[in-house]
Amino acid sequence: MRYRLNRLAPQLALTPAVIITLVAFIGAIAWTVYVSFTRSRRLPEAAIDFSRPFRQYERLFQDNAWSISLTNLIVLALGSALAIVFGFILAAMIERERRGEDFFRTVFLYPLAVSLIVTGVAWRWIFNPDLGLQNFMHGLGFTGVHFNWLAEGETAMYAVIIASVWQSSGFYLALMLAGLKGINEEIWNAARLDGVSLMRVYIEIIIPMMKFTFLTCAILLSLGVIKAYDIIVAMTNGGPGQSTWVPAYFTINAMTQRGNLGYASAAATMMLLITLAVFLPLVLLTAWQQRLVRKEVA
Amino acid sequence: MSDPLAVRPAIRLNAGTQEKPVLFPRRKSRINGRSVAVLVFLAMAAAFYCVPLYVLVVTSFKTMEQIRQGAIFALPTEWTWEPWNFAWNEACSGITCEGLKVGFWNSVKILIPSLIASISLSAVTGYALALWNVRWAGTFLFILFMAAFVPFQIIMFPLIQLTVHMGIYGSLWAVAFIHTVMTMPIVTLIFRNYYKDIPDELIKAAMIDSGSFWRIFGEIILPMSANILIVVLIMQITHIWNDYLIGVTFGGPGGQPMTVNLANLVTVSTGTVSYNANMAAALLTAIPPLVIYFVLGKFFVQGISAGAIKG
Numbered sequence: 001m002r003y004r005l006n007r008l009a010p011q012l013a014l015t016p017a018v019i020i021t022l023v024a025f026i027g028a029i030a031w032t033v034y035v036s037f038t039r040s041r042r043l044p045e046a047a048i049d050f051s052r053p054f055r056q057y058e059r060l061f062q063d064n065a066w067s068i069s070l071t072n073l074i075v076l077a078l079g080s081a082l083a084i085v086f087g088f089i090l091a092a093m094i095e096r097e098r099r100g101e102d103f104f105r106t107v108f109l110y111p112l113a114v115s116l117i118v119t120g121v122a123w124r125w126i127f128n129p130d131l132g133l134q135n136f137m138h139g140l141g142f143t144g145v146h147f148n149w150l151a152e153g154e155t156a157m158y159a160v161i162i163a164s165v166w167q168s169s170g171f172y173l174a175l176m177l178a179g180l181k182g183i184n185e186e187i188w189n190a191a192r193l194d195g196v197s198l199m200r201v202y203i204e205i206i207i208p209m210m211k212f213t214f215l216t217c218a219i220l221l222s223l224g225v226i227k228a229y230d231i232i233v234a235m236t237n238g239g240p241g242q243s244t245w246v247p248a249y250f251t252i253n254a255m256t257q258r259g260n261l262g263y264a265s266a267a268a269t270m271m272l273l274i275t276l277a278v279f280l281p282l283v284l285l286t287a288w289q290q291r292l293v294r295k296e297v298a
Numbered sequence: 299m300s301d302p303l304a305v306r307p308a309i310r311l312n313a314g315t316q317e318k319p320v321l322f323p324r325r326k327s328r329i330n331g332r333s334v335a336v337l338v339f340l341a342m343a344a345a346f347y348c349v350p351l352y353v354l355v356v357t358s359f360k361t362m363e364q365i366r367q368g369a370i371f372a373l374p375t376e377w378t379w380e381p382w383n384f385a386w387n388e389a390c391s392g393i394t395c396e397g398l399k400v401g402f403w404n405s406v407k408i409l410i411p412s413l414i415a416s417i418s419l420s421a422v423t424g425y426a427l428a429l430w431n432v433r434w435a436g437t438f439l440f441i442l443f444m445a446a447f448v449p450f451q452i453i454m455f456p457l458i459q460l461t462v463h464m465g466i467y468g469s470l471w472a473v474a475f476i477h478t479v480m481t482m483p484i485v486t487l488i489f490r491n492y493y494k495d496i497p498d499e500l501i502k503a504a505m506i507d508s509g510s511f512w513r514i515f516g517e518i519i520l521p522m523s524a525n526i527l528i529v530v531l532i533m534q535i536t537h538i539w540n541d542y543l544i545g546v547t548f549g550g551p552g553g554q555p556m557t558v559n560l561a562n563l564v565t566v567s568t569g570t571v572s573y574n575a576n577m578a579a580a581l582l583t584a585i586p587p588l589v590i591y592f593v594l595g596k597f598f599v600q601g602i603s604a605g606a607i608k609g
Contacts, residue, residue, distance in 0.1 A: 023460070099333070233542065268451045
C-alpha cells in the first residue's frame with residue numbers, strides 16, 4: 001500500500017505543472033498558430049479558409065511596419081551586443097583588480113533591479129531636448145551637439161539601445177565574472193612567467209576558453225531582444241511614427257490597436273519561429289558542452 | 299545519514315560561482331600603474347552607470363522653477379518633498395487622480411499570492427522531477443526548458459480567454475495567476491537543478507525511514523532549501539514587481555500594478571508636465587526592488603546565474 005502511494009504521490013504532485021504546461025503553453029501555442037490561418041478579426045474564428053490559408057502571412061510580409069520591425073530587431077540585437085562587450089571588459093577588469101569588487105559589481109548591476117518603465121522615464125528625461133543633456137551641453141558651449149534622438153526616426157533606435165545596454169550589461173557582467181572565476185589561476189601564472197602581455201592572454205587564451213560563456217550570452221541576448229517590449233513602450237512607444245517598432249510591439253499593436261487577431265497571431269507565430277531559430281543553437285550548445293565535459297571526465 | 303546538514307556542502311547552486319581555493323593570492327600588495335588606470339576606468343564607468351539614478355534623484359527634489367532653467371545635473375537649490383507627496387497621493391493616471399499609492403498597493407496584492415503560488419508549485423515540481431522516478435521526466439524537463447523562452451505574445455490571447463473563462467480577467471488575481479504560470483518553467487528548472495545534486499543515498503535512507511513523498515519534502519528537502527528559496531524569492535519579487543506587460547494586459551482598470559500606474563502617470567498630458575513629480579514617481583516604483591537589491595545583492599547575483607540556466 002505504502003509503495004503504491006509512493007509511486008502515486010510524485011505523479012500527483014506534478015499534475016498542476018503538467019496541466020499548466022499542456023494548457024497555457026502547448027495548447028495556447030497551438031491555438032495561436034491555428035488562428036493565424038483563419039480570417040479572424042476581433043473575435044477568433046474557427047474555420048480555416050483553405051482557399052488562402054496563408055493570407056495573414058502574405059499580408060504580413062507585404063506590411064511595411066513588419067519589415068521595419070524586423071530591421072529594428074536586428075539593429076537592436078547588434079546594438080545590445082555592446083552589453084556583452086562592456087560586460088566582459090568590466091568583468092575582466094574587476095576580476096583582475098579585485099579591489100572594490102563588491103562595490104563595482106553592486107553599481108554595475110543595480111539597473112537590473114529596476115523596472116524598464118523606470119529606465120524609460122530616466123532616459124527620456126536625459127534625452128529631453130529642452131531641459132536634458134542637449135540643453136546642458138549647449139550651456140557648456142557645445143552648441144553643435146544634438147541629443148534630441150528620441151524625436152527623430154533615424155536616431156530614436158540608438159537611444160533605445162543606449163538605455164537597453166545600460167540596463168542589461170550588468171547581467172552579462174555577472175555571467176562573465178562567473179566564467180572568469182572558473183578559469184584556473186595557473187594559466188595566469190604561466191603567462192606571467194612566459195612574459196606574455198595581458199592583452200594577448202585575453203585574446204588568445206581567456207576568450208577562447210570562455211567560448212561557451214560568450215555563446216550563452218549571445219543566445220540569451222537574442223532571446224531577450226525578441227521579447228523586447230517594455231523598453232520600447234517606455235522609451236518611444238514605437239514612435240516617432242513606426243520607426244522603433246519591433247516584432248513584440250507589432251504583435252501587441254495588431255491585437256489591441258488594430259483589433260486583428262488573425263494578423264496578430266501570424267506575427268506571433270513568426271516571433272515563435274525566430275525564437276526557435278535562436279533556441280536550436282542553445283540546445284545544440286548545451287548538448288555539445290555536456291559531451292565535452294563527459295569527454296574530459298572520461 | 300539522516301542528518302540533512304551533513305550533505306549541505308555537497309550542494310552548490312552553480313559550479314561557476316563556487317569559490318575555489320586561491321593558491322596564488324591575486325591581490326597585489328602595492329598599487330601599480332596598471333591598477334590605477336583600471337581603477338580610474340572602472341570609477342568612470344561606475345559614474346556613468348549612476349547618472350540616470352542621480353538625475354532621477356536630484357530632479358525629484360527640485361522645484362519646477364528650477365527645472366525650467368535647464369541644468370539637469372545641478373543639485374536642487376531648494377530641496378522639496380512636494381513632488382514626492384504629489385506623486386504618491388495626487389498624481390493623475392488615466393481618469394483617477396489618487397497618485398501612485400494605488401498602484402503600490404495593487405503591486406503588493408499581486409506580489410503576495412504570485413510568490414506563494416509560484417514558489418510552492420515550482421519547488422514541489424522541481425523536487426518531484428529531481429528526486430523521484432516519474433515517467434516522462436526528461437521530456438517534461440525539455441518542454442519546460444523551451445517554455446521558459448516562449449515569447450509572451452504567442453500565448454497572450456489564449457491566456458486572456460482562459461482568465462475570462464475563469465472569471466478573473468481584469469483583476470489582481472488574473473495578474474497573479476499569469477505570473478505564476480509564466481514563471482513556473484524557469485523557477486521549476488532552478489529548483490530541479492538545485493535538488494538534483496542531493497545525494498541518492500540520502501533519499502534512499504529517507505525512503506526507508508518514512509517513505510512518504512510529502513514527508514521527505516517537508517522534513518528533509520525544505521530545511522535544506524533556505525539558500526535557494528531566498529534566491530528564488532528575490533528573483534521573483536524583482537521580476538514580478540518590475541513587470542509591465544502582464545499587468546497592463548490582465549489587470550484591467552482596477553488591477554493595475556505600480557509600473558502601469560507609473561507609465562500612465564508620466565504620459566498624462568494635461569497642462570504642464572511636472573517632471574519633478576514624474577521622477578519621484580519613477581523612484582517610488584524603483585525603491586522596493588532597489589532596497590532588496592542593495593540589502594541582499596549576493597542572492598540577487600546568484601539568481602542571475604541560476605536564471606541563465608544551462609541544461
